[in-house]
Amino acid sequence: MTKYDVVIGLEVHAQLTTRTKMFCGCPTSFGAAPNTQTCPVCQGMPGTLPVLNRRAVEYGTRTALAFECRINPGCRFARKHYYYPDMPKNFQISQYEEPLAEDGALDVDLLGGETRRIGIQRLHLEEDVGKLVHEGTLETAQASLVDYNRAGVPLLEIVGRPDLRSTPVLSTVTYPETFAVIFPTGGGSSTSNDSFTFEGYAKITTPAGTSGC
Ligand SMILES: [Zn+2]
Numbered sequence: 001m002t003k004y005d006v007v008i009g010l011e012v013h014a015q016l017t018t019r020t021k022m023f024c025g026c027p028t029s030f031g032a033a034p035n036t037q038t039c040p041v042c043q044g045m046p047g048t049l050p051v052l053n054r055r056a057v058e059y060g061t062r063t064a065l066a067f068e069c070r071i072n073p074g075c076r077f078a079r080k081h082y083y084y085p086d087m088p089k090n091f092q093i094s095q096y097e098e099p100l101a102e103d104g105a106l107d108v109d110l111l112g113g114e115t116r117r118i119g120i121q122r123l124h125l126e127e128d129v130g131k132l133v134h135e136g137t138l139e140t141a142q143a144s145l146v147d148y149n150r151a152g153v154p155l156l157e158i159v160g161r162p163d164l165r166s167t168p169v170l171s172t173v174t175y176p177e178t179f180a181v182i183f184p185t186g187g188g189s190s191t192s193n194d195s196f197t198f199e200g201y202a203k204i205t206t207p208a209g210t211s212g213c
Pocket residue numbers: 021024025026037038039040041042043152
Protein backbone atom coordinates (compact mmCIF):
# COMPACT_ATOMS: atom_id res chain seq x y z
CA MET A 1 0.00 0.00 0.00
CA THR A 2 1.36 3.43 -0.95
CA LYS A 3 1.30 6.37 1.39
CA TYR A 4 0.13 9.66 -0.02
CA ASP A 5 1.20 13.18 0.78
CA VAL A 6 -1.34 15.99 0.87
CA VAL A 7 -0.28 19.09 -1.08
CA ILE A 8 -2.44 22.21 -0.73
CA GLY A 9 -2.44 25.56 -2.47
CA LEU A 10 -4.75 28.21 -1.08
CA GLU A 11 -6.43 30.95 -3.08
CA VAL A 12 -7.75 33.77 -0.92
CA HIS A 13 -10.28 36.44 -1.91
CA ALA A 14 -10.42 39.43 0.40
CA GLN A 15 -12.52 42.58 0.33
CA LEU A 16 -10.70 45.91 0.31
CA THR A 17 -11.88 48.65 2.66
CA THR A 18 -12.37 51.41 0.10
CA ARG A 19 -15.34 53.77 0.59
CA THR A 20 -16.50 53.29 -2.99
CA LYS A 21 -16.63 50.44 -5.48
CA MET A 22 -13.88 49.39 -7.88
CA PHE A 23 -15.14 51.14 -11.02
CA CYS A 24 -17.87 53.58 -9.89
CA GLY A 25 -18.75 55.94 -7.03
CA CYS A 26 -21.31 53.69 -5.29
CA PRO A 27 -20.65 53.24 -1.56
CA THR A 28 -19.47 49.90 -0.18
CA SER A 29 -20.92 50.14 3.33
CA PHE A 30 -22.42 46.92 4.67
CA GLY A 31 -26.05 46.41 5.66
CA ALA A 32 -27.79 48.94 3.39
CA ALA A 33 -31.26 48.15 2.02
CA PRO A 34 -31.07 45.97 -1.12
CA ASN A 35 -30.26 47.76 -4.39
CA THR A 36 -29.74 51.16 -2.79
CA GLN A 37 -25.99 51.12 -3.59
CA THR A 38 -25.88 50.40 -7.29
CA CYS A 39 -25.78 52.29 -10.57
CA PRO A 40 -25.61 51.63 -14.34
CA VAL A 41 -21.81 51.17 -14.15
CA CYS A 42 -21.75 48.39 -11.54
CA GLN A 43 -24.70 46.72 -13.28
CA GLY A 44 -22.75 46.77 -16.55
CA MET A 45 -25.36 48.66 -18.55
CA PRO A 46 -24.48 49.35 -22.21
CA GLY A 47 -22.63 52.59 -22.80
CA THR A 48 -21.29 52.98 -19.26
CA LEU A 49 -17.61 53.59 -18.65
CA PRO A 50 -15.81 52.05 -15.64
CA VAL A 51 -13.24 54.29 -13.92
CA LEU A 52 -10.63 52.56 -11.74
CA ASN A 53 -10.63 53.31 -7.99
CA ARG A 54 -7.17 54.76 -7.20
CA ARG A 55 -7.40 53.77 -3.54
CA ALA A 56 -8.04 50.10 -4.45
CA VAL A 57 -4.79 50.07 -6.44
CA GLU A 58 -2.99 51.69 -3.50
CA TYR A 59 -4.34 49.13 -1.01
CA GLY A 60 -3.54 46.28 -3.38
CA THR A 61 0.01 47.53 -3.85
CA ARG A 62 0.57 47.96 -0.11
CA THR A 63 -0.76 44.46 0.55
CA ALA A 64 1.47 43.05 -2.18
CA LEU A 65 4.50 44.68 -0.55
CA ALA A 66 3.48 43.24 2.83
CA PHE A 67 3.57 39.82 1.16
CA GLU A 68 7.01 40.60 -0.37
CA CYS A 69 5.63 40.51 -3.92
CA ARG A 70 7.22 42.12 -6.98
CA ILE A 71 5.00 44.97 -8.18
CA ASN A 72 4.70 44.70 -11.94
CA PRO A 73 5.42 47.94 -13.85
CA GLY A 74 2.16 47.48 -15.74
CA CYS A 75 -0.97 45.44 -15.23
CA ARG A 76 -4.14 44.92 -17.22
CA PHE A 77 -7.82 44.27 -16.52
CA ALA A 78 -9.73 41.71 -18.55
CA ARG A 79 -13.28 40.42 -18.84
CA LYS A 80 -13.85 37.01 -17.30
CA HIS A 81 -16.91 35.72 -19.11
CA TYR A 82 -19.38 33.17 -17.91
CA TYR A 83 -23.01 33.06 -16.87
CA TYR A 84 -23.53 34.96 -13.64
CA PRO A 85 -27.12 34.87 -12.34
CA ASP A 86 -26.08 37.62 -9.92
CA MET A 87 -24.35 39.85 -12.50
CA PRO A 88 -26.44 40.93 -15.50
CA LYS A 89 -23.47 41.86 -17.70
CA ASN A 90 -22.26 38.21 -17.47
CA PHE A 91 -18.63 39.04 -17.02
CA GLN A 92 -16.40 40.00 -14.13
CA ILE A 93 -13.62 42.56 -14.54
CA SER A 94 -10.50 40.83 -13.26
CA GLN A 95 -6.80 40.48 -14.07
CA TYR A 96 -5.38 37.42 -15.82
CA GLU A 97 -2.22 37.59 -17.93
CA GLU A 98 -0.86 40.74 -16.31
CA PRO A 99 -1.61 40.83 -12.56
CA LEU A 100 -0.77 43.65 -10.16
CA ALA A 101 2.01 41.73 -8.40
CA GLU A 102 3.77 38.35 -8.36
CA ASP A 103 6.33 36.14 -6.56
CA GLY A 104 5.83 36.91 -2.89
CA ALA A 105 5.95 34.83 0.27
CA LEU A 106 4.47 34.53 3.73
CA ASP A 107 6.40 33.15 6.71
CA VAL A 108 4.20 31.01 8.93
CA ASP A 109 5.35 30.23 12.47
CA LEU A 110 4.62 26.67 13.51
CA LEU A 111 4.49 25.20 16.96
CA GLY A 112 7.94 24.14 18.09
CA GLY A 113 9.65 27.21 16.68
CA GLU A 114 9.84 26.13 13.03
CA THR A 115 9.01 28.72 10.37
CA ARG A 116 7.53 27.60 7.07
CA ARG A 117 7.85 29.89 4.04
CA ILE A 118 4.73 29.74 1.84
CA GLY A 119 5.06 31.16 -1.67
CA ILE A 120 2.60 33.67 -3.14
CA GLN A 121 2.31 33.10 -6.90
CA ARG A 122 0.30 36.20 -7.78
CA LEU A 123 -1.91 38.94 -6.41
CA HIS A 124 -4.51 40.70 -8.52
CA LEU A 125 -7.48 43.06 -8.30
CA GLU A 126 -11.02 42.26 -9.36
CA GLU A 127 -14.64 43.20 -8.63
CA ASP A 128 -17.18 41.25 -6.62
CA VAL A 129 -20.52 40.16 -8.09
CA GLY A 130 -24.05 40.67 -6.75
CA LYS A 131 -25.88 38.48 -4.28
CA LEU A 132 -28.87 36.17 -4.80
CA VAL A 133 -31.50 36.12 -2.07
CA HIS A 134 -33.79 33.08 -2.24
CA GLU A 135 -37.32 32.93 -0.89
CA GLY A 136 -36.93 30.21 1.72
CA THR A 137 -34.34 27.54 1.03
CA LEU A 138 -32.54 27.18 -2.28
CA GLU A 139 -34.23 23.81 -2.90
CA THR A 140 -37.80 25.00 -2.35
CA ALA A 141 -37.62 28.69 -3.35
CA GLN A 142 -40.34 29.82 -5.74
CA ALA A 143 -38.35 32.95 -6.57
CA SER A 144 -34.86 34.37 -6.20
CA LEU A 145 -34.15 38.09 -5.92
CA VAL A 146 -30.92 39.89 -6.78
CA ASP A 147 -29.18 42.50 -4.62
CA TYR A 148 -26.56 44.51 -6.56
CA ASN A 149 -25.15 46.36 -3.54
CA ARG A 150 -22.15 44.00 -3.52
CA ALA A 151 -21.62 44.07 -7.30
CA GLY A 152 -18.41 45.97 -8.05
CA VAL A 153 -16.97 45.93 -4.52
CA PRO A 154 -13.13 45.76 -4.78
CA LEU A 155 -11.57 42.37 -4.16
CA LEU A 156 -7.98 41.27 -3.88
CA GLU A 157 -7.22 37.71 -4.99
CA ILE A 158 -4.05 36.17 -3.63
CA VAL A 159 -2.97 32.85 -5.13
CA GLY A 160 -0.65 30.85 -2.91
CA ARG A 161 1.82 28.27 -4.20
CA PRO A 162 1.20 24.63 -3.27
CA ASP A 163 3.62 24.77 -0.35
CA LEU A 164 1.24 23.56 2.35
CA ARG A 165 2.01 19.93 3.14
CA SER A 166 0.49 17.25 5.28
CA THR A 167 3.67 17.22 7.32
CA PRO A 168 3.37 19.21 9.42
CA VAL A 169 -0.33 19.52 8.82
CA LEU A 170 -0.41 22.47 11.20
CA SER A 171 0.95 24.73 8.46
CA THR A 172 -2.41 24.45 6.70
CA VAL A 173 -4.15 25.70 9.81
CA THR A 174 -1.80 28.51 10.74
CA TYR A 175 -1.41 29.90 7.21
CA PRO A 176 -4.86 31.57 7.10
CA GLU A 177 -4.37 32.88 10.64
CA THR A 178 -1.06 34.48 9.74
CA PHE A 179 -2.59 35.76 6.53
CA ALA A 180 -5.40 37.46 8.46
CA VAL A 181 -2.85 39.29 10.58
CA ILE A 182 -0.74 40.51 7.64
CA PHE A 183 -3.57 41.40 5.30
CA PRO A 184 -5.08 44.42 7.13
CA THR A 185 -1.70 46.15 7.11
CA GLY A 186 -2.22 46.78 3.40
CA GLY A 187 -5.77 48.12 3.67
CA GLY A 188 -7.75 44.92 3.51
CA SER A 189 -10.68 43.78 5.61
CA SER A 190 -10.56 43.81 9.38
CA THR A 191 -11.81 40.85 11.39
CA SER A 192 -13.53 43.32 13.73
CA ASN A 193 -15.76 44.53 10.92
CA ASP A 194 -19.18 42.88 10.46
CA SER A 195 -18.78 43.22 6.71
CA PHE A 196 -15.57 41.17 6.78
CA THR A 197 -15.16 39.17 3.61
CA PHE A 198 -12.27 36.76 3.52
CA GLU A 199 -12.73 33.52 1.62
CA GLY A 200 -10.26 30.75 0.94
CA TYR A 201 -10.37 28.08 -1.74
CA ALA A 202 -8.11 25.06 -1.42
CA LYS A 203 -6.59 23.17 -4.35
CA ILE A 204 -5.63 19.76 -3.00
CA THR A 205 -3.55 17.07 -4.68
CA THR A 206 -2.37 13.78 -3.23
CA PRO A 207 0.85 12.66 -4.93
CA ALA A 208 2.23 9.29 -3.88
CA GLY A 209 4.80 9.58 -1.14
CA THR A 210 8.23 8.01 -1.31
CA SER A 211 7.69 5.78 1.68
CA GLY A 212 5.45 2.72 1.38
CA CYS A 213 4.16 0.32 4.01
ZN1 LIG B 1 -22.14 51.65 -9.09
